[in-house]
Amino acid sequence: MHERAGYVLCPFVLDFIETPIGPIPRVATTISLRDRWGTLGARTGVIRRNYKVSPGCYAVGSPGPQSPVLVTANYKLSFDALRLRLSGIDAWLLVIDTRGINVWCAAGKGSFSTDEVVQSVHRYRIGELVGHRELILPQLAATGVAAQGVRKGCGFTVLFGPVRSADLPAYLRQGKRCSEAMREATFTLAERAVLIPVELFLLAKPLLYLVGIVLLLSGIGPSVFSPAAALHRGGILLTATVLGIVGGAVLTPLLLPWLPGRQFWMKGLAANLPVALGGWALSAPRLVPVEQMALVLWIAATGSYLAMNFTGSTPFTSPSGVEYEMRRGLPAQMVAAGLALALWLAGPFC
């Protein structure tokens, strides 16, 4: 009935609800295998930049004119996080165009904005769909959306709901009230662990360049260039790089609250200290002392740098703080990496 030439129905759409403003797609509140594959793709980074749903109005359950309107971003993971928590609830979902970026990042960077909410309410005729004048937004959208601006722009009152969509059913049951816990950002072990694959995926390209550079530099020696040394010493240095990545982009996120220090570059050093010592112990028999020193410095520098990069994935680092620690951490990392390079190059001549 709702077939249109050239269009394919989204797999998460169950059917359509007839409303005064036309048919509205009703979406599933259970996860499908296809959703799971999509989540895997987005979480590993393969399709992270283009994992979207079309902006517009959707429905869950059997909503009517008095049902709540829940607003979210058009990143598919955000959309899923919302709809999959709504089984047994009748509501309208207003998905606004954030260019496929999640709520928190889109609000911070201006695409989940007061204007976008106001325009979406007009464009998708929400005022004709419902009798009330309330929009429920995720609390983390408050960075980009001014409640008073939305009221001025379209007459709707913004209610900031809980931080996590998992708390939405309780929030709605309690008469749209949040407990303190629902309003506070968290960063649990599971929330940190799920970020690791993307961090690693983003390193694949720089790592590829690094392989070439490392092989080239490792082959330089008394005989100008030795392919055998390039492979042997290059292999060791690449292994050390992988160890640095493990320390900085895997161990640091996992151990974050327990690592000493406030600054992430120092936390990275702490996480990489045992890693560097382990790497040193394993490779020491095959290397001269200057090379051993180079290896330890290199693992420390890469781990510290990657730990510093993880600031961008946390919900508690202020930009002023990140800039403060970068002015200290970055020079230290550059000195360590430079020294590592010089010692590594000096190795064959010792």
Place this chain on the structure above:
Amino acid sequence: MHGYRYIDGVATLQVDRPRCIGCGNCVEVCPHRIFSLASGQLEVKDADLCMECGACACNCPVQVITVSPGVGCAVAILSAWVNRLLGRKALSGCC
């Protein structure tokens, strides 16, 4: 946010308390719960927990809260530095 503290004394959060009308918007939207209202008077309980997201300032109807908002991300700051150095404007390489 239990178990986490970032660097002390750097957040740019400022509140002009005499002009506050006590509406409570900031108390509600802060994801680190740093504000409280006691008999209509706004208190900043712990300014060092501020991550400068700007939600409070954005939702303050009388603009008494100022904070220099931004993304606390090393990659974003680094690319901004590089862009400034090269005289470019575009921000790239981030979420």
